Amino acid sequence: MAIQRIASKWKKTKIIRQNESLRPHIPDTRKFAFEPLRDMLIEYGFVFVKPDNGTYxxxxxxxxxxxxxxxxxxxxQYKLRYGTESELFPMVEALHEALEEKIGQTPYLIQKGIHALTYRRRKFDIRALVQKTPRKTWETTGFIGRVAAKQKVxxxxxxxxxxxxxxxxLAPYTSPKEFAHLYKDMKSVGERVAAQLARKVPGLKEIGLDIAIDEQHHIWILEVNTLPALFPFKLLHPKEVYKKIRRYAVAYGRLKASSK
Ligand SMILES: Nc1ncnc2c1ncn2[C@@H]1O[C@H](COP(=O)(O)OP(=O)(O)O)[C@@H](O)[C@H]1O
Ligand SMILES: [Mg+2]
Structure with a gap:
């Protein structure tokens, strides 16, 4: 079967929400409009506003x-941040208007903001790669940490x-024992997300999960990618890690056997 992918973050969120064990890991996500913006700012004090079909x-x-x-x-006041810029609004109505102007007709979502852990005062999150194995099970085959550029969201x-x-x-935040625990949990969350999505998207072969860890060390799924980049797993790990990723990707047809 050809590899199947889904672009809409909204559709993917709706599917993975159907698995009760995943719900605690999915930040409240709604379609962009005035009321949800106002309500979610009251409820969380911090939100992300992002395109339903965005990348990068x-x-x-x-x-x-x-x-x-x-x-x-x-x-x-409300502080809106995008790129390295920020703008202040005294009223939620004015904030909404400014957002509408930037967004135009593009479908957008609002998501509860997660206060992710930091490295040298920069936010970081974690990309997990989950792949279909040649034995047709799901396996989280790699993790890579991603640190924001200065002042970026x-x-x-x-x-x-x-x-x-x-x-x-994670070393500054966790004992080796806690790290091992978190690692195991992230691996399992990744595999459950893949299995859940595959119920609706049978041709799914791989996903990239964007995970944020907050100050309570809770695991949050920010986004599920169905066309994950593989090259980041070549960079810092022992070469066995990418070797396996590549072997699996060749087995399900993403990479050619001759590729590096
Ligand atoms: N709810 C959120 N809380 C905290 N950070 C977020 C949230 N949503 C997105 N981000 C930050 O923005 C980045 C890009 O958002 P993401 O949803 O992954 O969209 P894209 O498809 O463009 O990668 C994330 O990797 C994370 O750093
Ligand atoms: Mg992403």
């Missing part, structure tokens, strides 16, 4: 509640982010 972090913005702490009793490599081993990123 393009068009991804965040909004957080913000107060000028140097001025006593100053009012709360996205960690994407194409957005100036850099890659690091998750062992190095």
């Amino acid at each position: 972090g393009n068009g991804v913005m965040s909004v957080e509640l913000w107060r000028d702490e140097l001025i006593p009793d100053s009012p709360i 996205i960690t994407n490599y194409h957005g100036g982010g850099s890659v690091m081993l998750i062992e190095d990123l």
Whole structure:
């Protein structure tokens, strides 16, 4: 069967939400409109606004509640961030208008913002690669940490982010025992997401999961990619890691046997 993929983040979210064991890992996600924007800002104080069909972090913005702490009793405002720029809005109506102007007719989503852990004051998240094995089971075959560029709200490599081993990123936050536990949980979440998606998309062979870890060390699924990049797993790991990834990808037809 040909490899099948889905672009819409909304569709993928709806499918994986159907698995109860995954629900605690999926941040509240709604279609962009005024009411959800207002309600989610009240409820979470931090949201992401992103294109339903985006890639590479393009068009991804965040909004957080913000107060000028140097001025006593100053009012709360909304801080919109995109790229390395930011803009303040005193009212949610004005924020919504500015967002509508940027978004135009493109379908957008709003998602609860996750306060991801940081490395040298930069946010990081984790890309997990999950592949169909030649034995037709799902296996999480690799993890890579992605660190945002300075002042940026996205960690994407194409957005100036850099890659690091998750062992190095999580070491300051976890004991070896806790790391092992988190590692096992992320692996299992990845495999369950793939199995759940495959119920609706039988030709699925591989996914890339964007995972954020918050201060409580909770695992959050930010996004599921159905055309994951493989090259980041060549960079920092022992070469056995990519060898297996490549072997699986050849078995399901993403790569040619002769490819490197
Ligand atoms: N809900 C969120 N909370 C925190 N960070 C987020 C959230 N959604 C997206 N991000 C950041 O933005 C990046 C890009 O968003 P993502 O949903 O993965 O879109 P894309 O398809 O463009 O990669 C993520 O890797 C992460 O760094
Ligand atoms: Mg992504």
